[in-house]
Amino acid sequence: xxxxxxxxxxxxxxxxELYGQCLQFYGQPPxxxxxxxxxETFAVERLKLLKxxxxxxxxxxxxxxxxxxxxxxxxxxxxxxxxxxxDDRKSQSGPSEIEKRRKDHISHFILRxxxxxTEDLRRWFIQQEVDLFRYRFSSLSSxxxxxxxxxxxxxxxxxxxxxxxxxxxxxxxxxxxxxxITVEDQDFYKVPFQDALDLVRTRKVYLKAGYVYIPHQDIVxxxxxxxxxxxxxxxxxxxxxxxxxxxxxxxxxxxxHLSHAYVGQDYSIQKNVGKISLEQIDxxxxxxxxxxxxxxxxxxxxxxxxxxxxxxxxxxxLKGIGLSLEQALQFWRSEFIRGKVDxxxxxxxYAYSIRHMFGKEGKRTDYTPYSCMKVILSNPPSQGDHHGCxxxxxxxxxxxxxxxxxxxxxxxxxxxxxxxKGMHYQLACQKYFxxxxxxxxxxxxxxxxxxxxxxxxxxxxxGKDIKREMDTTQRLQEKSxxxxxxxxxxxxxxxxxxxxxxxxxxLDSFFQDA
Amino acid sequence: MEHVQxxxxxxxxxxxxxxxxxxxxxxxxxxxxxxxxxxxxxxxxKIDIGAIYSxxxxxxxxxxxxxxxxxxxxLVFDIDMTDYDDVRSCCSAADICCKCWTLMTIxxxxxxxxxxxxxxxxxxxxxxxxxxxxxxxxxxEAARKLSVAARSAVAEYLSLVKGGExxxxxVVLTDPIxxxxxxxxxxxxxxxxxxxLQEQDILSHRESVDKVLSLVPEDVRKELQQDFQNEKKPExxxxxxxxxxxxKQATAKKGQYFEKEVMxxxxxxxxxxxxxxxxxHLLKSPFSxxxxxxxxxxxxxxxxxxxxxxxxxxxxxxxCEELDRPRAGEDEEKSEESKDKENEKDAAxxxxxxxxxxxxxxxxxxxxxxxxxxxARSWKxxxxxxxxxxxxx
Numbered sequence: 001x002x003x004x005x006x007x008x009x010x011x012x013x014x015x016x017e018l019y020g021q022c023l024q025f026y027g028q029p030p031x032x033x034x035x036x037x038x039x040e041t042f043a044v045e046r047l048k049l050l051k052x053x054x055x056x057x058x059x060x061x062x063x064x065x066x067x068x069x070x071x072x073x074x075x076x077x078x079x080x081x082x083x084x085x086x087d088d089r090k091s092q093s094g095p096s097e098i099e100k101r102r103k104d105h106i107s108h109f110i111l112r113x114x115x116x117x118t119e120d121l122r123r124w125f126i127q128q129e130v131d132l133f134r135y136r137f138s139s140l141s142s143x144x145x146x147x148x149x150x151x152x153x154x155x156x157x158x159x160x161x162x163x164x165x166x167x168x169x170x171x172x173x174x175x176x177x178x179x180x181i182t183v184e185d186q187d188f189y190k191v192p193f194q195d196a197l198d199l200v201r202t203r204k205v206y207l208k209a210g211y212v213y214i215p216h217q218d219i220v221x222x223x224x225x226x227x228x229x230x231x232x233x234x235x236x237x238x239x240x241x242x243x244x245x246x247x248x249x250x251x252x253x254x255x256x257h258l259s260h261a262y263v264g265q266d267y268s269i270q271k272n273v274g275k276i277s278l279e280q281i282d283x284x285x286x287x288x289x290x291x292x293x294x295x296x297x298x299x300x301x302x303x304x305x306x307x308x309x310x311x312x313x314x315x316x317x318l319k320g321i322g323l324s325l326e327q328a329l330q331f332w333r334s335e336f337i338r339g340k341v342d343x344x345x346x347x348x349x350y351a352y353s354i355r356h357m358f359g360k361e362g363k364r365t366d367y368t369p370y371s372c373m374k375v376i377l378s379n380p381p382s383q384g385d386h387h388g389c390x391x392x393x394x395x396x397x398x399x400x401x402x403x404x405x406x407x408x409x410x411x412x413x414x415x416x417x418x419x420x421k422g423m424h425y426q427l428a429c430q431k432y433f434x435x436x437x438x439x440x441x442x443x444x445x446x447x448x449x450x451x452x453x454x455x456x457x458x459x460x461x462x463g464k465d466i467k468r469e470m471d472t473t474q475r476l477q478e479k480s481x482x483x484x485x486x487x488x489x490x491x492x493x494x495x496x497x498x499x500x501x502x503x504x505x506x507l508d509s510f511f512q513d514a
Numbered sequence: 515m516e517h518v519q520x521x522x523x524x525x526x527x528x529x530x531x532x533x534x535x536x537x538x539x540x541x542x543x544x545x546x547x548x549x550x551x552x553x554x555x556x557x558x559x560k561i562d563i564g565a566i567y568s569x570x571x572x573x574x575x576x577x578x579x580x581x582x583x584x585x586x587x588x589l590v591f592d593i594d595m596t597d598y599d600d601v602r603s604c605c606s607a608a609d610i611c612c613k614c615w616t617l618m619t620i621x622x623x624x625x626x627x628x629x630x631x632x633x634x635x636x637x638x639x640x641x642x643x644x645x646x647x648x649x650x651x652x653x654x655e656a657a658r659k660l661s662v663a664a665r666s667a668v669a670e671y672l673s674l675v676k677g678g679e680x681x682x683x684x685v686v687l688t689d690p691i692x693x694x695x696x697x698x699x700x701x702x703x704x705x706x707x708x709x710x711l712q713e714q715d716i717l718s719h720r721e722s723v724d725k726v727l728s729l730v731p732e733d734v735r736k737e738l739q740q741d742f743q744n745e746k747k748p749e750x751x752x753x754x755x756x757x758x759x760x761x762k763q764a765t766a767k768k769g770q771y772f773e774k775e776v777m778x779x780x781x782x783x784x785x786x787x788x789x790x791x792x793x794x795h796l797l798k799s800p801f802s803x804x805x806x807x808x809x810x811x812x813x814x815x816x817x818x819x820x821x822x823x824x825x826x827x828x829x830x831x832x833x834c835e836e837l838d839r840p841r842a843g844e845d846e847e848k849s850e851e852s853k854d855k856e857n858e859k860d861a862a863x864x865x866x867x868x869x870x871x872x873x874x875x876x877x878x879x880x881x882x883x884x885x886x887x888x889x890a891r892s893w894k895x896x897x898x899x900x901x902x903x904x905x906x907x
Contacts, residue, residue, distance in 0.1 A: 173690045193633065194664050201667040203692050210634025210656070299679075348535045381678030383597050383784065394680040 019101035022081050023136050025152055025227060026234075030106045036250055039110060043258055045078045046107035050128040054373075057131055061423060063138055071135055080104055082136065113245055114258040116238040121259055126235070130228050137220055149219065156189040156222075159213065164188055167206065171213060174206035178215055186215045196222055267369045267450040272322040278331050281318075286406075288456035290449045291390045291432055292375060293317050295402070299386035304339025309379055309387040311350075313370055315357050320369035320450035325358045371448045372426050391416070391425040408435050525585075527564030527571040529796050530556055531805075539564075539796070542571040559805040562796035566658075584793040586659055589635075589652035589668065592797065593621045596646065597784040603714055603722060608806075610646050610824065613713040618648050619819055620705050621783035624698045625650060626816065628672060632694060637889050639882075640814040642827055644804025648814065649797060653889060655896070666791035674698070674782050683729050685778040687771040699774055702781045707749065710780050717748040726755075729779060730772045734758045800882070801875075803830045812878040813885065828874040836873040 034042075052074045060067040075082035081100040095103070108129070115125035140148065164171070168183050190211045198221050199205040205212045214222065246252050276284070285297040296314040300306050306314065311332075318328060332354055336346050355361045372389065381388040390399055396417055403413045412435040419428040430446045437459050444455055528541040528549070543549040553561070565587035567574070574582045595614060599606050604613045622640055629635045629652060637653040660668070674695065677684040687695065716722045723742060727735045734755075741754050759773035789795060798804075800811050808829040814822055870879055 170693045173696075174692055176690060193667075194660070197663055197667040201670045203671055203694060206693060207632045207671070208634075209631070345535075379788075380676065381680070382676070382786075383600060383678060385678040386680075388678070390680065393678065395677070395682050398680050398682065 019098050026108050029109050042103050042107040043110040049078050053128045053131050112238050114255045116235040122235045126231050133227050156191050158187040158189050170206050175204050182215055189214050267320040274324050276322050288453050290452040296386050304335055307385055309385050313387040316369040317449050321453050328354055369450050389425055391420050391428040524570055525567050529562040530558035531560035540571040540574050561799045561802045563799045564796040587793050589657040590797050591650040591785050592789040594647040601780045608646050616709040620781050623701045641800045641811050644809040644811045645807050662791055669787040669790040675784050685775045702777050706777050711748040717751045729776050731769045813882050815881045833873050
């Protein structure tokens with residue numbers, strides 16, 4: 001069955017009508033005038049909210065108690081609407097519910113402008129907005145959920161009572177949440193599997209002849225899918241109208257800064273190229289590599305080979321620490337030749353993909369080293385692979401053995417395993433850092449393997465100089481994006497708007513602390 | 515095929531791997547003839563088929579950046595025997611034998627059922643890869659139009675064995691057991707006694723027994739290690755293990771399905787999700803020759819699945835040999851036709867088309883034709899349905 005196409009929303013004649021519901025699909029863009037300062041504030045605050053959503057999503061299971069509590073807090077701090085029932089006109093300090101909803105609406109559309117430009121930005125923005133939506137939808141009562149569905153015209157066919165009875169066993173066995181009572185009490189809807197991919201992917205639903213059978217209570221996943229698809233299409237459309245937006249000089253610097261800020265340091269601009277020699281790599285792998293890269297390096301040395309996933313993850317990391325293309329080619333070649341690959345085959349088959357990594361082939365995109373998020377969440381290792389995050393992907397027993405082999409103390413190992421059990425993979429890696437560098441509390445929040453390397457070198461090198469260099473280059477990267485003309489433009493714009501400059505500094509420090 | 519959308523063939527990407535490992539992508543052709551001529555000219559070692567694009571692939575550089583994109587592609591699966599190296603004792607890496615081939619039979623049965631009954635797909639073509647695995651081409655229109663996210667969701671739905679070198683226990687089942695897992699287990703159970711207990715011998719020698727026992731809970735492991743000292747017969751050992759599982763299922767809430775987990779870890783299909791999810795991904799063409807073995811990638815008739823023998827698949831040398839054999843009554847035919855030069859060209863064409871029928875490829879081509887006919891009927895049915903709907907207005 002298909003969606004009934006959305007009815008065109010009538011233009012509201014009052015704000016209360018427009019913002020009558022706490023949650024919305026962001027189908028219609030805001031149609032008012034706002035001050036530039038409000039534009040900036042709204043955008044920055046939503047970005048902070050989305051950043052929090054991202055961090056919480058890695059540290060906690062989504063929608064767990066702790067996750068909800070922390071996110072609730074952030075909503076309060078940033079004045080975003082989170083309680084559907086708060087229609088109270090009671091005087092409280094701060095903005096009213098309607099004002100919060102208006103901010104929610106406007107800030108979403110502003111960030112669309114900043115995040116529609118590239119595939120990576122779009123993917124990040126959609127992911128956080130979907131998680132945000134999921135959280136807010138889950139907080140609605142059943143009645144409110146139904147209201148939302150009706151208001152947004154999501155209609156699917158319900159199956160007959162006879163069909164429900166016939167499928168009862170299968171329905172009960174397909175989902176932990178579905179009992180015999182659920183089947184009797186609730187309507188079940190037949191939805192084409194393409195509209196419920198999350199449920200199909202995790203096998204949480206009964207699938208027959210291309211349709212999934214969903215109880216009313218689970219309709220949220222469908223809603224999320226719909227939200228994601230629509231947002232994705234909307235962003236593609238927004239990208240086309242960007243040139244007009246960018247011609248407005250008031251907006252361009254802020255939008256540029258917003259889209260660079262999300263990524264923080266991505267280690268894509270190579271510094272210290274050639275400062276590391278190939279002979280140092282073995283010892284560096286023991287001292288300054290995070291566990292994932294140490295594991296990959298060891299596997300490479302032992303097997304004289306790595307499969308594609310491992311080559312990508314490790315190869316890009318090496319690029320990030322400063323290996324030049326020539327060094328990289330020499331490194332991989334000399335190792336592979338010791339294995340089953342002869343020099344000719346290497347030059348034909350593998351050299352191409354290394355040059356590809358450095359942006360010298362094909363699309364000529366300069367690939368960026370993988371962040372922890374990427375390593376943990378995408379492309380899990382299978383038989384024969386050594387990539388991934390050992391805290392996430394290794395059997396706890398094997399992880400323990402590995403840590404013992406690397407001479408981590410027994411108490412340290414149990415602390416790490418505790419964190420792994422709680423799914424705090426990056427925190428586990430931070431603990432590994434602390435234990436292997438013999439320091440009590442690290443001052444940074446780990447989210448990138450190359451960051452691990454840089455911080456490790458700092459600790460081992462006692463680096464005041466290194467720190468200064470890092471800070472300058474980091475600020476340069478965030479402010480200038482690509483190339484010096486942009487830096488000059490950004491500087492000029494910053495001079496023009498004092499407020500903007502203050503705001504962006506605040507943003508910088510927010511992300512450095514995060 | 516008359517009913518196909520125009521430009522379908524012209525916008526299909528092919529790739530050739532030539533001598534010295536030179537790889538050329540974005541090949542496309544206007545007609546079947548052009549494809550044939552190019553193949554004869556370039557003599558590719560490997561021929562791969564990719565997606566249908568928005569423009570002719572061989573002109574993709576002339577298209578405005580961002581507008582050249584893949585529009586449709588068959589949903590494909592690639593099962594490779596190397597991915598089972600940790601659970602087969604007879605061979606490893608690129609080798610296969612009749613003992614481990616059963617893994618492919620199991621994989622095909624499980625995946626074919628799921629793709630048809632769970633996902634509703636009808637036009638599936640299973641092909642022997644030529645060396646160590648099988649491919650599946652799902653050709654339904656709905657399948658061709660699937661997004662990357664949808665393909666990846668389908669592949670993950672079908673994945674049960676997870677983990678790399680660092681993972682010991684690759685299959686973990688929790689309550690409730692999804693109907694898909696139950697159906698798959700039913701298939702595995704049919705083959706398990708002969709395949710695993712006898713042919714692979716997983717419960718005979720110390721080392722293999724240890725591997726199996728590493729997958730069961732510690733308390734059960736200790737008991738079984740004891741019991742196995744007195745019981746050497748693999749079938750009985752397996753029964754002891756199953757009995758332990760039954761006991762645990764009555765009491766425990768976790769880790770109680772270990773006998774199912776063992777069976778699945780040793781037998782359940784291992785597919786490469788990355789192959790299935792890419793819309794740009796290219797896959798070896800059916801009927802092409804495998805460069806390392808010379809075997810033709812022939813389609814597998816599922817009605818004869820249990821007797822399919824990869825070592826009986828024709829090789830290119832065999833085909834050449836069969837083609838060189840003189841046909842009955844050939845000399846008379848030749849003298850008749852050579853009288854008329856125009857007829858000669860037609861006759862050559864007709865002969866070429868009839869020739870394969872004299873070779874071992876005949877039955878495979880016939881099976882492929884049946885597959886195509888079914889698709890054509892489906893397409894015709896779809897067209898009729900659509901035109902009926904239109905008539906109502």
